[in-house]
Amino acid sequence: MNIKKLRELRKQRLLESIKIPKYNKDVTIDMPFEVPTFVKWAGGKRQLLPQLSKFLPKKVEGYFEPFIGGGAMAFYIIKKYNPERVFLSDINEELINALNIIRTKTNELMTILLQYRNSHSEKFYYQMRDKDPIKLNDIERAARFIYLNKTGYNGLYRVNSKGKFNVPFGRYKNPSIFSEKDFREISYLLKNAHIEVKQFYEAVSNAKSSDFIYFDPPYYPLKKGKNFTKYTKGDFLDKEQEKLAEVFKDLDRRGCKVMLSNSDTDFIKGLYTDYIINKVKAKRMINCDATKRGEIDEVVITNY
Ligand SMILES: C[S@@+](CC[C@H](N)C(=O)[O-])C[C@H]1O[C@@H](n2cnc3c(N)ncnc32)[C@H](O)[C@@H]1O
Numbered sequence: 693m694n695i696k697k698l699r700e701l702r703k704q705r706l707l708e709s710i711k712i713p714k715y716n717k718d719v720t721i722d723m724p725f726e727v728p729t730f731v732k733w734a735g736g737k738r739q740l741l742p743q744l745s746k747f748l749p750k751k752v753e754g755y756f757e758p759f760i761g762g763g764a765m766a767f768y769i770i771k772k773y774n775p776e777r778v779f780l781s782d783i784n785e786e787l788i789n790a791l792n793i794i795r796t797k798t799n800e801l802m803t804i805l806l807q808y809r810n811s812h813s814e815k816f817y818y819q820m821r822d823k824d825p826i827k828l829n830d831i832e833r834a835a836r837f838i839y840l841n842k843t844g845y846n847g848l849y850r851v852n853s854k855g856k857f858n859v860p861f862g863r864y865k866n867p868s869i870f871s872e873k874d875f876r877e878i879s880y881l882l883k884n885a886h887i888e889v890k891q892f893y894e895a896v897s898n899a900k901s902s903d904f905i906y907f908d909p910p911y912y913p914l915k916k917g918k919n920f921t922k923y924t925k926g927d928f929l930d931k932e933q934e935k936l937a938e939v940f941k942d943l944d945r946r947g948c949k950v951m952l953s954n955s956d957t958d959f960i961k962g963l964y965t966d967y968i969i970n971k972v973k974a975k976r977m978i979n980c981d982a983t984k985r986g987e988i989d990e991v992v993i994t995n996y
Contacts, residue, residue: 703782719933725771728874730794731787731838732847733762737908737953740990741768743972747992749792749949754759755779758895760887763878765906772880778785779898780882781890784849786825786837786857788889794832795882800873804835809869815841817861825857842869893939903948909936911955914988930959937963944995964993 702797727738737744738992741764752773757766782788793801808820821840825833841847844859852858888895896905910928936952943950944967954960961969969993 696909727764727767727771728871728877729762729764730790730870730874730878731762731841732752734848735908735911736762736764738762738764740953740972740974741765742993744953745772747951747970747994748996749904752904753777754900756899756903756905756906757781758892759789759906759908759910760787761908763975765908766829766885766921767878767881769806769904769906770885775904778882778885778901779886779888779895781888782891783889783891783989786833787849788887789817789830789836791882791887793831794875795879795885795887797831797878800831801834802872802875803872804831805838805870808835808839812843812867812869814861814863821857828992839869863906882903893935896939896943896948899902899943899946902949904949905943907936907940907950907952907953909933909952909954911953911990912955912957912960914957932962933963940964940993940995941966949996952993952996954991954993960991968994968996970994 727741729736729738741792744765745768747770752775754777755769755773755775756779757769758781760766760780763780766778766780769775775844780791785831809887817840820836821844823836824984828836840857840859841849841866843862845862846859847862848859850857850859854959890908893911909932912929914934933954940950952964954970971989972992973987974990986988
């Protein structure tokens with residue numbers, strides 16, 4: 693992108709950003725429609741959709757989301773634009789399996805989850821947690837993942853050094869384990885999507901010119917060592933963020949439209965100086981320390 697065009701776009705964005713309503717507690721107010729959910733996920737974008745939607749392209753024919761997580765943005769994009777081609781991926785095998793099972797085996801999954809709902813107790817939670825997911829069939833594996841997510845502490849996904857899920861019991865009075873309406877809608881929305889376990893840099897290798905890619909990686913910590921960035925066995929720190937910035941630049945050169953969310957830090961902004969850096973206000977939903985759930989700035993970076 694040439695400097696003149698970049699300056700013009702930045703100026704225009706600055707003017708537009710004045711019109712963006714301040715983050716509202718009842719965030720659904722600005723939404724043209726609801727998006728379904730199937731898990732609680734750290735960094736989930738559901739609450740930010742009214743703000744993020746202002747930065748989306750006018751049309752989306754091919755869509756890639758390589759850090760799908762809770763899928764809020766993907767469900768929104770599919771509902772709004774109905775893209776011809778959709779490629780969703782994440783490195784978390786449990787999450788990807790659950791999405792594939794919701795899509796293809798909705799009834800069988802709900803039958804098992806109803807049994808889990810009836811058996812729910814602290815003892816049952818730890819029995820489920822102790823099971824080795826790779827010894828279960830794919831439907832039981834998805835049910836275990838969703839059940840643990842909805843009844844475990846704060847919806848966290850955390851594994852120990854051996855890759856074993858180790859989040860404690862959540863002590864909710866009446867946890868809602870699933871919504872039939874949401875599962876059916878997700879199944880419908882994902883009917884033509886490719887959903888795979890992939891590293892982010894492999895996930896976009898087939899992206900074509902004018903395809904749209906949204907990156908929502910594990911955020912760079914505001915203070916190193918304090919923030920939760922361990923979604924999987926691997927870390928996502930300087931080296932991975934730099935690699936992601938390279939992938940962003942490569943997609944830009946290939947003529948794709950690219951948007952990325954991250955924390956508002958000098959390190960991240962320094963990686964994307966050639967692009968447009970917008971800000972949004974986010975409410976931190978999952979933080980182990982309840983006193984630290986406040987509003988923070990996040991960046992939304994675009995190449996268009
Ligand atoms: C911030 S979350 C995404 C939030 C999501 N967009 C949502 O709305 O809920 C980051 C995701 O990146 C995934 N992840 C971490 N490292 C990855 C990698 N190297 N390649 C692909 N996905 C990765 C994690 O499993 C996690 O689901």
